[in-house]
Amino acid sequence: MKLFSLTVSLALLGTAFQAQAQTASSTKLGGTVTVWSWDSAAKGLQSTVPGFNKLYPNVKVNVVDLGNQNVYDRGLAGCAAGGADLPDVYSIENGEAEVFWARFPDCFTDLTSLGADKIFKNYPAFKWSELSVGSKRYAMPWDSGAVVMFYRRDLYQKAGINPASIRTWADFEAAGKKMASKGVKMGTIANGGDDEWFRMLANQNGCYYFNATATQITINQPGCVSALSTVQRLNSAGILATGDWNTQITNVKTSRVAGSLYGAWYEGTIRTNAPDQSGKWGVYLMPAAQAGGRRAANLGGSALALPAASKNKDAAWAFMQYALGTTQGQVTMLKADGLVPSLLSATKDPYISQAQPYWGNQKIWQTVLGTLPQIQSVRGSQFYQDAHQIMVVVQSDLLKGKYKTSKEALDDAASKIASATGLPMSK
Structure with missing residues (x-):
């Protein structure tokens, strides 16, 4: 099913959901709703408050930017303390x-008790897989991390590279060698700090740390081996820079790299950190593993949950519905901070088809959102951090030459994850 030919029933569901939010304003909700978030996500939520207050003028929304890690750590601590000191x-x-x-x-709070079961089809299935336990929905989908290649038009042109000719990772490698001859890398890999390139390519290949039910370790299956082998090959070809988050941004600002492979939320990162490069950037689909293969994956993306200890649940749920369940809320955040909508009805908003000046007047959001139907679901599971930390080290060791092959490296990763989690390895 094409993203831009959604059924009429789905559009009606989205309209009904927005009408529900508007009708609820007659309940005279009041009080304060405290929201914990981070960085551009916090800014995005803040941008929806004026529109929300037109419907709910008596509700004060207090968005607190605690930073990503602090939100996670304080959330765990609050839950361990029975919900103490958690936000709304x-x-x-x-x-x-x-x-x-x-x-x-x-x-x-199980959001099905508040009507979340009625909006399930309003979002791509992959956004729900990690937010649900059986029939329970513990969080509401927010932004997507649809993966694309952000690239510098001017640098590609100087190197004689046509982005339309890059359809596979082999094409990308060949283009990278041309770019390297100009003293510029094709992108940055966070070797030793993260494994995001591996995760993006593995998801593209239908593989991840765990299987769809999070009951088996699948990190050494063929799709993952192919993904890591590609990362290893690109790194060995000398076409990728290495660096942490801040270094990656510096590489963009100083034109040391000609692009970034990331979830689409990175659009706002590039645009706000390199405003002087307006008009020089463009977007194309991530290369496929082989000709005709899938050119879509997801990296990151968030959700909003409603702590059971909240003393203002009705107002909190109303804010979540407005920010994440209405086209107006979702598109406001897209415009403000590049937070890519998950709400399918938002993909039909006129703004999506507008040319974006920073991106060389390309209609980038049509490209980005057009990949949503092709993205495959993954399960992070409760053991995500264990697997992630192990994989970061294994990938780094592979690129340092401590393993002979990607298969050997991933077999070792699978064994270590099994020891850390108690889960069996898939055969």
Whole structure:
């Protein structure tokens, strides 16, 4: 099913949901709703407050930017303390969400009790996989991390590279060698600090740390081996820079790299950190593993949860519905901070088809959102952090030459994850 030919019934569901939010304003909700979030996500939520207050003028929304790690750590501590000191609305990354549901199943409100079952089809299925336990929905989908390649038009042109000709990772490698001859890398990999390139390519190949039910370790299956082999090959070709989050941004600002492979939320990061490069950037689909293969994946993305201990649940739920369940709320955050909508009805908003000046007047949001139907679901599980930390080290060791092959490296990773989690390895 094409993203831009959604059924009429789905559009009606989205309209009904917005009408529900507007009708609820007649309940005269009041009080304060405290929201914990971080960085651009906090700014995005803050941008929706004026529109929300037109419907709910008596509700004060207090968005608190605590930083990503602090939100996670304080959330775990609050749940361990029976919900003490938690906010009314809690921001949570999809990949880390299942840690909370598994360890603290009573810490957050089951949103089906508030009507979330009626909006399930309003979002891509992959956004719900880590937010649900059986029939329970513990958080509401927020932004997506649809992966694309952000690239510098001017640098590609100087190197004689046509982005339309890059359809596979082999094409990307060949283009990277041309770019390297100009003293510029194709992108930055966070070797030793993260494994995001591996995760993006593994998701593209239908593989992840764990299987769809999070009951087996699948990190050494063929799709993952192919993904890590590609990362190893690109790194060995000398076409990628290495660096942490701040270094990656510096590489963009100083034109040391000609692009960034990331979830689409990175759009706001580039635009706000390199305003002087307006008009020089563009977007194309991530290369496929082989000709005709999938050119879509997801990296990151978040959700909003409602702590069970909230003393203003009705107002908190109303804010969540407005920010995440209405086209107006979702598009406001897209415009403000590049937070890519998960709400399917928002993909039909006229803004999505507008040319974006910073991106060389390309209609980038059509490209980005057009990949949503192709993204495959993954399960981070309650053991996400264990697997992630192990994989970061294994990938780094592979690129340092401590393993002969990617298969050997991933077999070792699978064994270590099994020891850390008690889960069996898939055969």
